[in-house]
Amino acid sequence: MEKGKAGDPDHGIELLWRDEGTAPRPGLSLDRVVQAAVEVADAEGLEGLSMRKVADRLGFTSMSLYRHVPGRDQLVDLMCDAVQGRTAGDPPLDDVAPIDGWRGRLAALAREGWELRRRHPWLAEVPGTRRMPGPNGVAHYERLLSAVAGTGLAPTEVIAVVGLVGRFVDAEATRLVEVTRTERRSGVTEQDWWGARDALYARLDRYPTLSSLWSAGGFDEPEDSFEFGLRTVLDGVEALIQRRRDETSDESCRVCGNPVRRAATGRPRTYCSRACRQRAYRQRGPDG
The missing domain is CATH 1.10.357.10 (Tetracycline Repressor, domain 2)
Known part of the structure; x- marks a missing residue:
């Protein structure tokens, strides 16, 4: 584990927003570490989560985990984001x-x-x-x-x-x-x-x-x-x-009934749009 990375929030951002476009390599990976940590926390709660228990579940040593994640706090951040991900069968x-x-x-x-x-x-x-x-x-x-x-x-x-x-x-x-x-x-x-x-x-x-x-x-x-x-x-x-909405509207449009926004200055508006105003003029006819 590199010195200082366990308490470096910027390094945590790099882990969370890492590029996942590359194909996973065989053996231990960050994704496997996170998945195993989620399984431990699901079974024992957050108080039961430790790097040692995650390593035991994966069949590796604790030091092997530190090559992928600097500490427990960053691991918890990764876990939170992982479980919020969508699966292929979920609706958009x-x-x-x-x-x-x-x-x-x-x-x-x-x-x-x-x-x-x-x-x-x-x-x-x-x-x-x-x-x-x-x-x-x-x-x-x-x-x-x-x-x-x-x-x-x-x-x-x-x-x-x-x-x-x-x-x-x-x-x-x-x-x-x-x-x-x-x-x-x-x-x-x-x-x-x-x-x-x-x-x-x-x-x-x-x-x-x-x-x-x-x-x-x-x-x-x-x-x-x-x-x-x-x-x-x-x-x-x-x-x-x-x-x-009540604070920003005077009344309903005389043509379509939609709320009419108050004018900042000038006369109160009686139509919600230019189209409704023109429709009202046409309905009045030449003697309107």
């Missing part, structure tokens, strides 16, 4: 829910991110705000941005909306990891553990709102937390988009 993401508009596209991409974290729960364990993105991660971010970019929101709001949705997905995935880790360590499911807390429930009748909701069955079949949260977040985004 640029065509996700095109008939459903921005909301359908954004929801589909959020669900894809959620399913990815369910397949690879360790993604929610990756720490830090300075993780290097690779081409697959940036491509996914580009698709999220493009889903919202045509809604009339300001550029800063587009970026904020995508960040909000991403943090919601990450938060749900973090909770899933915590539940799974606790169940694995204790050998008791979340439902069984809470079901055995009779000593706690016997003390809750002094709280009227909680007791009323309990009696009404509010805890019997809880909402799907991911779908409920995603729907609520998107409702808020939709309200913001509508507010921005």
Whole structure:
């Protein structure tokens, strides 16, 4: 391993954005190292990932891995980007829910991110705000941005909306990891553990709102937390988009009914386009 490369973010970028056009060579390769690391993390979580375990899975020594990747941090970056890649049988993401508009596209991409974290729960364990993105991660971010970019929101709001949705997905995935880790360590499911807390429930009748909701069955079949949260977040985004549209339109076009953008100066506009204005003049006739 070359001195200093383990902590060099620019070297991490070179690894992530490496040219993959060449044919793989026989023997140990960076792609094989990354795939083996993903398998270890899938089985044991990020806390169980080590260069030694990856090397053991491949049948090589740990030092052999360092010829391909300078350290564990860079390996985790490569793993994150690798699992975000598309396979040959996947539909093109640029065509996700095109008939459903921005909301359908954004929801589909959020669900894809959620399913990815369910397949690879360790993604929610990756720490830090300075993780290097690779081409697959940036491509996914580009698709999220493009889903919202045509809604009339300001550029800063587009970026904020995508960040909000991403943090919601990450938060749900973090909770899933915590539940799974606790169940694995204790050998008791979340439902069984809470079901055995009779000593706690016997003390809750002094709280009227909680007791009323309990009696009404509010805890019997809880909402799907991911779908409920995603729907609520998107409702808020939709309200913001509508507010921005209301702020930039006076009324509906007298010909086609589309929103009419406010003029910065001069008289208010009554038609959305020159074509609609000319159509209105023709309908009036010479005596209009």
